[in-house]
Amino acid sequence: MASETQCGTNEVPVVSTPANEAPQMATTDTSTVASNLPPIEAEGIKKPNQTSYVWSHFILLEGERAECKYCGKTYAAGSKTYGTTNLRTHLESRCKKYPYGKKNMQDKTQMTLAFKPKKSDDAEGTNSNSLIAVSYNESMCREALARMIIVDELPFKFVEHEGFRYYSNVLQPRFIVPTRTTVARDCIRLYSIERDRLKIFLKKSTQRISLTTDTWTSIQNINYMCLTAHFIDDDWQYHKRILNFRQVPNHKGETIGKVVESLLLSWGIDKIFTLTVDNAASNSGIVTYLDRITKEWGASILDGEFMHMRCCAHIVNLIVMEGLKNLHESIVKVRNAVRYVRSSPSRYDKFKACVEKVKIASKGCVCLDVPTRWNSTYMMLENAEKFQRAFERLRVNDAQYIRYFLDDGNGKKILGPPDFEDWDNVKVFVKFLKLFYEVTLRFSGSLYVTSNVFFHELCVMKIELTNLCESEDPLLSMMARDMHEKFDKYWGDIERLNLMMFVAVVLDPRYKLRFVNFWFAKWNSGAVADDMTKKVKKTLVRMYKHYCNCDGYSNGQGQDGSSSNNVETRPIQDPHTLVKSIYKKHLAMDSLESKSEVERYLADCVEEDSPNFCILNWWKVNSSKYRLLSKVARDVLAIPLSTVASESAFSTGGRVLDPF
Structure with a gap:
């Protein structure tokens, strides 16, 4: 049997001639014609009428059967009784391996090769050089469309624009662009998924949340409030999440405080560290209200002494x-x-x-x-x-x-x-x-x-x-x-400042307490500078002890959680071992290991202040060395200095809200 050939533009169907007429092939190269003929006939098999295109994709077998070149299935063929309808139906609807059939075009599991998208923002291109296998997934396409609408702040009607629909059809003909109402539902569904995911994360996590909030009045005289959460996760990545953007009755402190309380309850958040607000008089009422609420919840840290954080950007604005x-x-x-x-x-x-x-x-x-x-x-x-x-x-x-x-x-x-x-x-x-x-x-x-x-x-x-x-x-x-x-x-006056801002500098391994003490001495007399430095250190120690108590440790414990004053919690039978153990404990009394993590951290050398230094990476690497102090650093470093994170939700550049 002649060798098989694939269907292509050079294939020429064989046209049979009547018995009393000779084929008109006198001037044609026999080898060329033979190479273009589909290898469907074997010796002794009667060749059927092959005017249909399907014979370019089937091999004629004995017993008037035809075998598909792609999937190998056989069908009755070769006489006027059977025809070619069943062969054509197989190609167009049933054959999964036929590259041009409708069945294959709609196969959602069919994988194709594509360049892997880059995760970083690269101005020169959006794809990498590595290839990956991808398949068409309509639900993923709709989710990506909803994310685009949300991230780029596009109107829902954008999906009904003629240019976008034409582009989408050229890019992926199988994807039917949904209407604006469907996209709106997809955005709400995506928001619900992300909200539930964040709820689960905040419920399982142990770190405290620092909040920022700001209010705004629209041109319709409607009051809005934005509540934003800031935290550092277990992998030492800094996060900012807008929790809620909602309408409020007025800008009074107690009113905003009650709204914030209801929002925190809906999120299941009770571990509040700080609340950053601007210097409006009503914001003091918000902090006072939340301070009382967190004490009732039993989640207050140091009795809420350092909860109120004034927006530093707003103070700079007042100064200038x-x-x-x-x-x-x-x-x-x-x-x-x-x-x-x-x-x-x-x-x-x-x-x-x-x-x-x-x-x-x-x-x-x-x-x-x-x-x-x-x-x-x-x-x-x-x-x-x-x-x-x-x-x-x-x-x-x-x-x-x-x-x-x-x-x-x-x-x-x-x-x-x-x-x-x-x-x-x-x-x-x-x-x-x-x-x-x-x-x-x-x-x-x-x-x-x-x-x-x-x-x-x-x-x-x-x-x-x-x-x-x-x-x-x-x-x-x-x-x-x-x-x-x-x-x-x-x-x-340092008495008017939130001491957590100085603690944050001390927790920077490039500067620590000596940096703070140096500049205090530059601005004040020696006694005043020493007193201010002691207050900062005392605040850090208080924070550390609070986290020790929350973690189940007493203040006199070392890093491993064992008491440094007891000789041994379990009796030792061998007296020689007991003598050595007592001597080792005596040596450890004055050693650095017997001190708290705060003392050991302050006694260590400062790190080099290089341009590429990342404070979060440093604490991530040293979190095993300073197990409890690193938890303090994770919460203190997450404190935002301004309310811009919340305020920016009202003043996105280029977006203007009309009266409607």
């Missing part, structure tokens, strides 16, 4: 706003110049033409600030400074630019335009405000540990303000004095 309360004329002039450029498309085009003429290589452009947000004022001044030469060229080329400052349309004169002295002042302001802008960014981190950077930024701000108060520039010295006053109001 104090310095900018009497805005200098130079800032006002620059703001008016930027407002002129941004007031109409024609003015903006003229300004861009000036930028091109003076050859300023910058992809950005000037932006107008929001007077109630000092950081936007800083960004406005920083961007405007880059385009100083463009503003000067605009003053020459655009006659309306000068007239704008002489008359605002109501007969009033406007300050401006900025001159060379104003631009010099702007440079000073930008350099001065940049420090506080960067401090705010560090305080506002929500995806990494921030509690251990508080004391460092506190030192930087205090030193900078002290130096600027003695500046020869009267403008800077006046601003610095006003800001230093506000700084001392919130951070000048």
Whole structure:
């Protein structure tokens, strides 16, 4: 029998000729025709009429049977009685190995090769070089679609857009894009799954939760509250989870406290460590209410003494706003110049033409600030400074630019335009405000540990303000004095601060207690500095003892949990062994091993402060060495310094809620 060939574009079906006519093959190469004929005939078998395409996929056998080339099944064939309908039905509907059949196209278990997606955010590509076997799964496609809608904050109607449906059909024709109502249900179902998973995790975990909360009033005068949890898991990974985003009746402290209590009960959370809020008066009522509730639950730590955590980013905002309360004329002039450029498309085009003429290589452009947000004022001044030469060229080329400052349309004169002295002042302001802008960014981190950077930024701000108060520039010295006053109001007295912020620095193995003591001595007399250092150490020891008691250990126990004062808990029969054991215990009385984990940690050498140092990785590696102290560090390092994690839920950039 001739060798078998697969179906392809070069296959030529054999057309039979009547008996009284000779085949018209005189001018055709016999070998070429033979190679294109399907090997279906054997000697002695009558060849049926093979005009149907199915004979390219079947082998004719004896007894008028045909065998499928792909799966090997046989069917009756070869005469007018049987025909080829059953063969065609087999190919299109039954054969699982036929690569072009409907049955195979709908087989969800069929695996195909694809590049493995990358988990990291790689700008050059989203796939790796390794191949994996994948199969079509409609439920996974719908889940991925729901995740896309949630993560990218897309409207549900996005799935009904013509462009997306066309793209999805080209990408995977088997996936039928659901309607917006179905996608909404998928998002709710996905939320329920993730919520239940987080509930189970929080119920089984032993670490405490640090919370942040913030409220917001929409343009419809509806009050909303966001509650966010921060914690470090057993694998020493930092987590931020928005627990709830819900409507509240008002912004009163007790009202918010009751809402938070009901939310915590629904989540099954009772181990609260700190609550970070801004400096609004009502927030003190929230902390007082939750402090009383956690004591009733029996889950309070050190009687809730360190629960209240003031938002450091908000305090920095108050400090800087104090310095900018009497805005200098130079800032006002620059703001008016930027407002002129941004007031109409024609003015903006003229300004861009000036930028091109003076050859300023910058992809950005000037932006107008929001007077109630000092950081936007800083960004406005920083961007405007880059385009100083463009503003000067605009003053020459655009006659309306000068007239704008002489008359605002109501007969009033406007300050401006900025001159060379104003631009010099702007440079000073930008350099001065940049420090506080960067401090705010560090305080506002929500995806990494921030509690251990508080004391460092506190030192930087205090030193900078002290130096600027003695500046020869009267403008800077006046601003610095006003800001230093506000700084001392919130951070000048250690008695007003949450000592956990200093404990977090001590638990940083690069600095420990000596770093805190050094800067306390720089700011105060020796006796005051020593007293402040003792308070910080005492707080750490109290925390450690509390965790020892919760873990079932007494305060005098060593790392292994055995008492260091008893000779032996079990009687020893051999007197020689007893003598040696007593001597070893005597040697251990003054050794480092007999001390608590806090003493041993503080006595160890500090770690090198390298750029790639990760404090969570260090504690993960040394958690076996400091078994209980590492639990203290895990909870203290999870404390957020600001409420930005909750506030950002209301102010996502680029998203505007309309009146409906």
